[in-house]
Amino acid sequence: MDITRAKIRDLRAALDSKQIGAAELCDEYLKRIDQKDGEVKAFITVTREKAAEQAAAAQKLIDAGKATALTGIPIAVKDNICIDGVKTTCASRMLENFIPPYNATVIDKLNAEGYVLLGRTSMDEFAMGGSTQTSAFAKTTNPYNTECVPGGSSGGSAAAVSASLAPVSLGSDTGGSIRQPSSFCGVTGIKPTYGRVSRYGLVAFASSLDQIGPIANDARDCAIMLNAICGHDPHDATSARVNVPDFTEKLGQSVKGMKIAMPKEFYSDDIDDDVKQAVVNAAKSLEAQGAQLIDCSIPGLKYAIPAYYLIACAEAASNLSRFDGIKYGFRGEGRTFDELIRDSRSRGFGEEVKRRILLGNYALSSGYYDAYYKKALALKQEIIKEYNDIFDIADVILTPTAPTPAYKIGAQDNDPVKMYLADICTVTVNIASLPGINTTCGYTESGLPIGMSVIGRRFDEATILQCADAFEQGFTPVAPQI
Amino acid sequence: MSRYIPTIGLETHAELSTSSKVFCTCSAEFGGTPNSRCCPVCSGLPGTLPVLNKRAVEYIIKAGYVMNCDISRFTKWDRKNYFYPDLPKAYQISQMPRPVCLAGKVRINVDGEEKDIRINRIHLEEDAGKLVHDEVNRISLADYNRCGVPLIEIVTEPDFHSADEVIAYIEKIMLLLQYAGICDCKMEQGSIRCDVNISIAPKGSSELGTRTELKNLNSLKAIARAIEVEIERQEELLDNGEKVVQETRRFNEALGETTAMRSKEDAHDYRYFPDPDIPPIIFTEEELAEIRASIPELPEQRVARYVEEYSINKKDADIIVGNKKICDFFDEATAAYNNPKAIANYIIGELMRRINLGEADMENLKFGGAEFAQLVEFMQTDKVSQANAKTILREMIENGGSPKDIADAQDLWIKEDNDLLAKVVDEIIANNPKPVEQYKNGDQKVFGFFMGQANKTLKGAASPKAIQEYIRKKLSE
């Protein structure tokens, strides 16, 4: 069976019709990982034994006619989502040997479906970065050009799907970490509305912004995944008590009459011409399908980067304080508690993580709190308001996902400020708790994918999936030649 | 007489007696083998999230009401960040700008004088774990069973001027919390803990002096003594022209002195910020009214009820209400036998006397209010003599059991043996012509002499009433 860019629904049909067994399907992917992951480096851990067990269990369900959407479907999971008994490293020396004793809620939900875990995908350390080059274990490459970054932080999850090492994966998105690598790797990834998916078991980077979501080959596969992982969770007080629709319901519906806003700040000179052109062309294609394009503005965008980094790093500084070498994680040396935790943290964390901890503590520390952290919260309120104003006149918002296509590995090393600025297109979606989906809308001359983002109202994933799906129907993606 | 006036403020931590912890479903019970009452959440594992316990919130609202606070309609939680091995997340979930309760007051009574102590705020937070220090191996062992037990912190204004006032206040809030049913107030188990802020200033001065904070005080005795010792220390400093340094001090009970705790106090910057894992809560008026209505009868209401409905004097009512266990015991007894005055008298005169002697203990009493009521009823209805009642009570304290069974077993009933009564009294009268003469001449006091003699010989064979009647009859013949 050809698994190149295979879709969940095709695999489902193959499994249900006994064209292929769950174990056999799983082996196909493991074989491809063996062949290709040396180059892509998408995985930190490949869970062969567990995959075999799960595939056998899935086959029983299939044989008993009890299969659901994801029964027997191989899935790769970002290495910051806790799985009982499976090493979960966050791509950090700090958690090199950490084995969680419990499952994240999304994992419980996937288990209930009878999924098959292929392995744990690489990421920027503690999800802090946009290149997957801060990973302590697997510096993932871009399947379209292995000299380029795959994006990040969910670079492993995006590259795995892109290179057909997995049909679908889970990532997490705090400031663009699902959408931007999906854009760089030419796949479809959705960050659901904050509160849509339980965060329980996701190792926290910035608690008010983090959200788990799927990366897949198209919008429909994303919708199938969302159907499985969404819903209120009693273990996460920030998970919303709202109805979960069937996210596939609006797929295939025409975008005729859909109002698509294009805030001018997202099409400024800071965005590569290639990228801008591809997104504008995509807009025109949607317009041709009957959608209505609307010009608008989001002035708060100019403060978005500092607001995002202040909030995210403040929360991160606090969230990462628990890593002290005592309860889990890298245990350094020291005669006293203070010496031990300093040594553990100094040697366990990488440079970017440390910078963000320092920045977060700066923003929160006495004398700076009002000027930085509180100001960032004020800006958050303003950005929410500006988005609400746009959604008064539009159904969705269309923007580039990143200012550039994938760049060369090493191009942004040693320049944190440049790296931070590259998040401009994605961070406000997290700040405003909105859902956003990336789908491929073109390729550069050198063949690198260009992504566009469709942003929706809170809890209106169905409409952005519909819009992305409508575009995908008229677009032919090109798989990487890896 | 001192030239200074002390000013004292109090921060009291009280553990709430909920079933589960404040942010996870582990048992909030005291004790347990190390780390047996823990889960990934309260152990601070990566990826875990806190979920607020509804009852803990209900309880702090009740605490607010019994201390006459304003209850915020909008409340939220903050993280207090610091590293310590008893704090697995390296932050404590607490409340900073928007506590549940603000601006209350508690009335205290010191030597008959009433005074209101202002409450600044009450907030809800989580307790930390426990460390056992192994000095030999120079390590500490961390047990997180207590991590996440709900705590309220009650912060007063600096309204106290003596240790007596502080003690009166603590006793009062302990009573209020117990009656409201939200804290068992077992100081020896640490379910109530106090930090004391003390400063002194020359009398007449309008400015407060530099304050010190006393931490880790775990008994009323220690608190009173520590305050006195610290005031003396500060007075001595000022008298010698020295300055009080703002610092945290520890009270050494054995040495009777306070010493500065070696800590990097200046490095403490807790970086409070709103906890993004816990959504703020909005209360409706209906919810608050419902919680308020569910507050059980409070000490002052009980005293008033005993005085008005039972005609018990205020002093006795205060004594009974002053101990929640005894008070509940009294209510149980009164429900079984409707003679509150007799029950109150016997509780105060006999049961509490034995408790004070250390013979009995309300925590482990082997009988209930209903059994006690039966014993009082036997006395009141002349079925058991006073002396035998004491014997029965002793047996109940030691081994439990009902008064009836004990009286049966040990043959302690009044027999109403009229023949024996006549024989004994006739003999006494015959053998004491002189007192008989005195009585007949109008000296009523000698009647007691005859009663005493008769009781001594009859030893419960007749009721006091029967003896009295027979003597009176014989003497007037």
Add this chain to the structure above:
Amino acid sequence: MAIELKTIQHLCELSKLNYDEAGLEKVMGEMSDIIDLMDEIKSFDLTYDDTKDNNSIKFCDTREDVAQPSFPTEKLLQNAENTDGCYVVPKVVE
């Protein structure tokens, strides 16, 4: 604006991070640049009002107070240096 040495040292203390001399020099430079970027927010002049956040929940949506069985101690401690069911911590100096 260059960050001062004593500020970065204070941040290292709060963060419990050690740097050697060269490392500190490097991170000071980086932090200075980052803080310059953050300082852009200072020209934004609205103030924060926490009552206007729309993330609050109803009181009735909090968790009912029901204790559930706890977790196996050995499983909780599986990633820790431990003895007698406790985490082992070097002596805390006060």
